[in-house]
Amino acid sequence: MSDSSLPSARPAQAAARDASDYARAQVHAQPDQPATQGAHGVAQPFVYLGRQPILDRNGALNAYELLFRGSTQNRADVTDDALATAQVMARTMGQLGVPTVLGRHYGYVNMSRELLFDDIVHLLPPGRFVLEVLEHVTLDAAVLERLAQLRRDGYRIAFDDVSALTDDLRRALPYADIVKVDLLQAERAALPALAAAVAAEGKTLIAEKVETREDFDYVHGLGFDLFQGYFFARPQMLRAPRVRASRLALVRLLALVASDVGVAELERELRSHPGVIVQLLRLVNSSAYAPGRPISSLREAVLAAGTRQIARWAQLLLYASGRDLPWASDPLVQLAGTRSHFMELAARSLAPNDAEFADAAFMTGIFSLVHVLVGSTPAHTLERLGLAREISEAVDGQRGELGMLLRLAQACERGDDRLAGSLVSEAGGRFAMLTPALLGELNLWAGAWFSAYADG
Known part of the structure; x- marks a missing residue:
């Protein structure tokens, strides 16, 4: 139902201060207002999603229809159906998360003709989503053939805003599973024949735009299966801070996948883009693609998702992106990037032959700031990402060797050499090799590394 985007390194201390300002601005933003400009001119927009219940x-x-929302106003201002749906998909799967949005229920997602033929539709797990074909999509031979293919892939198809029993509808019914009848557009006298014809084909009938008790009683008596409308509930608004993905990062990622590169090259590219990693982890840990065990390295995330799913995800994020700020102007993203690489370099210094330890250190740095990025607590955020226990304990409690590396990274970001030295002494063992001179060098290398990518 169509509802009425190797220069010299910037000092890490400055990045840390900027990130602190960013976090404070997030906390003090008014709950029901769009986020405003922070002290450093960094926009902090939220993303919105509407969901309206479908009842039995x-x-x-029984299910939710997922609806585009562009602001705090609980209405759809849609000028591009494909873009609106791409944003709904990105917000549901990459930012809010499927369990948060849907629980155990199905989600109905509007489909324009363009998206029906786009490979990114396969990002939606068929066991969780219904593809709702918009009313203005012409049900020609090409569309019907595509619907047949999608049904063979396991998707359920719904026809949206049906108002009359036309010849086109009769011809297309074999290609659908669900028919949504618009009570505001359909003539009451024609509803019995319409409902009978759809039911005779074994299709599920949904009455939408049910606005009164009289509406509900009438269509209930006609044998409709499901119901949706203001009589039951207006769409509920869900909100989360935007997680940006660099357009350049996504284009590079797509180019690598198109070139059929190996996992190592994909992993190398992803390392330079923390926001894409966050959303990739959400994708991997969704119900359809979860590997059945915690993810402890970026390589495991790439292998679990597969190159084709990564390509689809990059396409979707690129499609859904707006006029986002360049990454170089977002202090929180800069801090996540420099911290993660600092921790990786420090881990390689401690254990040159232990690639898994270095990978885990990198992931710990990435996810040590995700709770600020998504406006949640560390424990809640980590629970939704399904990371390995060692990484979770390091982020939420600073325990273990990874936790010590995180504490060292934070001390270096503040320029507190005394604290860094005290932490090295406390850790003992192989940590003793992390002298003040070495820590300072690693910190500079990490900052230069991120700046090179952010400005590239």
């Missing part, structure tokens, strides 16, 4: 004949929740 007993009044129990």
Whole structure:
């Protein structure tokens, strides 16, 4: 139902201060207002999503229709159906998360003709989503053939905003599973024949735009299966801080996948883009693609998702991106990038032959700031990402060797050499090799590394 985006390194201390300002601005933003400009001119927009319940004949929740929302106003201002749906998909799967948005229920997602034929539709797990074909999509031979293919892939297809029993609808019914009848557009006298014809084909009937008790009683008596409308509930607004993905990063990623590169090259490219890693982890840990065990390295995330899913995800994020700030102007993203690389370099210094330890250190740095990025607590954020226990304990509690590396990174970001030295002494063992001179050198290398990518 269509509802009425190797220069000299910037000092890490400055990046840390900027990130602190960013976090404070997030906390003090008004709950029901769009985020404003921070002290450093960094925009902090939220993303919004509407969901409207679809109920069964007993009044129990059966599914949600997911709706585009561009602001705090609970209405759809859609000028591009494909873009709106791409943003709904990105927000549901990459930022809010499928379990948060849907729980155990199905989600109905609007599909324009353009998106029906786009490979990114396969990012939606068929066991969780219904593809809702918009009313203005012409059901020609090409579309019907595509619907047949999508149904063979396991998707359920719904026709949206049906108002009359036309010849086109009769011809297309074999290609659908669900028919949504618009009560505001359909003539009451024609509803019995329409409902009977759809039911005779074994299709599920949904009455949408049910606005009164009289509406509900009438269509309930006609045998409709499911119901949606203001009589039951207006769309609920969900909100999360935007997680940006650099357009340049996404273009590079797509180019690498198109070149059929190996996992190592994909991993190398992803390392320079923390925001894409965050969303990739959400994708990997969604119900359809979860590997059945915690993810402890970027390589495991790439292998679990597969190159084709990574390509689809990059396409979707690129499609859904707006006029986002360059990464170089976002202090929180800069801090996540420099911290993660500093921790990786320090881990390689401690254990030159232990690639897994270095990978885990990098991931710990990335996810040590995700709770600020998504406006949540460390424990809640980590629970949704399904990371390995060692990484989770390092981020939420600073325990273990990874936790010590994180504490060292934070001390270096503040320029507190005394604290860094005290931490090295406390850790003992192989940490003793991390002299003040070496820590300072690693910190500079990490800052230069991120700046080179952010400005590239």
